[in-house]
Amino acid sequence: MSKTVGLAGAGSIAFGTAAVLHEAGHDPMLWSPSGAGTAELAKGEALRATGAVETTLTPRIADSAATLARENDVLIIALPGYGHKTVLDALAPHIEDRHHVIVSSHASLGAVYLMQLLAERGVVAPITAWGTTICTGRRQSGTEVKVNTVRSRVDLCTVPEDRSADALALCQALFGDRFQPRDGLLAISLSNLNPQNHMGIALGNITRMERGETRSRGQNVTPKVGRLLEELDRERLEIAQALGLEVRTIFEHFHLSFHVPVASISEMNQQMHAQGNGGTGPATADSRYVTEDVPYGLVLTAALGRLAGHPAPLHEAGIRIFSAMYGRDFEAENQILAALDLDRFSLGRAEGRREDGAFASTCQRVTRAGDITKKTPYRGNKKSHHWTNKETTPCRN
Ligand SMILES: NC(=O)C1=CN([C@@H]2O[C@H](COP(=O)(O)OP(=O)(O)OC[C@H]3O[C@@H](n4cnc5c(N)ncnc54)[C@H](OP(=O)(O)O)[C@@H]3O)[C@@H](O)[C@H]2O)C=CC1
Numbered sequence: 001m002s003k004t005v006g007l008a009g010a011g012s013i014a015f016g017t018a019a020v021l022h023e024a025g026h027d028p029m030l031w032s033p034s035g036a037g038t039a040e041l042a043k044g045e046a047l048r049a050t051g052a053v054e055t056t057l058t059p060r061i062a063d064s065a066a067t068l069a070r071e072n073d074v075l076i077i078a079l080p081g082y083g084h085k086t087v088l089d090a091l092a093p094h095i096e097d098r099h100h101v102i103v104s105s106h107a108s109l110g111a112v113y114l115m116q117l118l119a120e121r122g123v124v125a126p127i128t129a130w131g132t133t134i135c136t137g138r139r140q141s142g143t144e145v146k147v148n149t150v151r152s153r154v155d156l157c158t159v160p161e162d163r164s165a166d167a168l169a170l171c172q173a174l175f176g177d178r179f180q181p182r183d184g185l186l187a188i189s190l191s192n193l194n195p196q197n198h199m200g201i202a203l204g205n206i207t208r209m210e211r212g213e214t215r216s217r218g219q220n221v222t223p224k225v226g227r228l229l230e231e232l233d234r235e236r237l238e239i240a241q242a243l244g245l246e247v248r249t250i251f252e253h254f255h256l257s258f259h260v261p262v263a264s265i266s267e268m269n270q271q272m273h274a275q276g277n278g279g280t281g282p283a284t285a286d287s288r289y290v291t292e293d294v295p296y297g298l299v300l301t302a303a304l305g306r307l308a309g310h311p312a313p314l315h316e317a318g319i320r321i322f323s324a325m326y327g328r329d330f331e332a333e334n335q336i337l338a339a340l341d342l343d344r345f346s347l348g349r350a351e352g353r354r355e356d357g358a359f360a361s362t363c364q365r366v367t368r369a370g371d372i373t374k375k376t377p378y379r380g381n382k383k384s385h386h387w388t389n390k391e392t393t394p395c396r397n
């Protein structure tokens with residue numbers, strides 16, 4: 001049955017996802033928070049998708065968050081993490097029990113933040129967090145998108161948990177049999193590989209980014225960049241294991257997303273390039289590979305590593321190196337973590353608490369706040385860690 005689906009965002013993923021939905025017989029609507037992203041479409045121009053999806057559609061256009069919510073049963077958040085808080089704040093007052101919200105892709109506990117906003121209004125709508133996007137691609141203009149791939153598997157979980165079965169059925173009805181349920185929001189947070197992948201790619205290509213040079217992304221995952229990605233992956237997997245969570249490996253990720261045989265990460269990327277879907281690397285330093293993935297990705301993984309007693313030195317180094325390169329404090333830029341006030345969950349020595357007890361209660365309280373994960377076995381934490389809760393300046397990149 002055809003569904004009305006409102007997409008918050010009008011960039012590459014919102015355009016690509018609208019095309020995928022249209023091809024499957026659904027009825028997408030786009031909302032550009034500033035209006036700029038849908039200026040041409042709002043005049044009635046058609047949206048053309050090429051590549052892995054070839055179609056032309058005339059999506060409905062929303063002029064506000066209220067319209068997007070009113071006119072659709074399903075809402076998909078499809079924009080970078082640095083826009084999530086603004087957009088969730090705008091949508092939350094209009095979300096009702098009848099809605100189903102999907103976050104594509106989930107960044108930094110945004111689903112917990114939205115749950116809290118809805119709880120304040122007594123609304124219980126299922127929120128499904130995806131570990132990544134259903135497609136990849138790049139917006140070419142106000143009316144065109146190149147879709148590089150439609151993924152065969154996307155990790156997901158739903159809060160509240162008792163809505164998981166309905167949520168899975170809905171995602172399948174919209175996009176087909178492409179979903180792998182995971183055990184809670186921490187597993188989904190640790191299933192998003194963009195932050196680690198983009199850290200390696202951006203570090204290996206930062207001078208090209210700064211000089212504005214266009215290049216193949218896959219081809220430039222050279223053996224040494226590939227090895228760095230594999231080592232970053234090892235850190236993420238160790239954290240997941242310490243938390244008792246099952247997550248995909250980087251090898252599975254590239255295999256399931258880009259349909260290439262499993263080999264070394266560099267070889268898999270060379271193969272993607274040879275098949276024509278290696279993508280294009282960022283050609284500006286002002287790229288979400290850094291401005292989104294460091295504050296909303298690396299910062300969360302590094303913090304979870306400290307909490308789990310498995311610090312992630314490469315991730316930590318990435319935060320520091322990019323902060324030094326950009327002259328910014330990326331750790332302080334995460335608006336969602338700041339709004340969740342995770343200082344309440346500090347593992348500090350204050351009040352004479354034993355750190356392991358504080359960690360256990362952190363897990364329980366976070367779990368209660370958002371049902372983040374069903375099982376968070378404690379493996380011991382010797383290091384003191386404080387979540388920072390500094391004021392952040394909204395950043396619009
Ligand atoms: N593109 C890809 O292939 C992949 C993307 N992803 C992830 O998917 C998500 C979306 O990516 P993508 O579509 O490429 O990103 P884009 O940069 O293309 O998204 C642009 C959209 O985001 C909105 N936006 C940007 N900043 C803000 C802000 N501060 N507040 C509100 N809205 C804002 C823009 O609003 P406006 O219309 O007002 O200008 C626009 O609608 C990201 O999390 C990304 O990491 C993951 C894997 C692959």
Ligand SMILES: CC(C)(CO)C(=O)C(=O)O
Pocket residue numbers: 132136193194197198257279
């Ligand atoms: C290819 C790459 C690194 C780009 O984001 C990726 O991992 C993805 O899209 O899932």
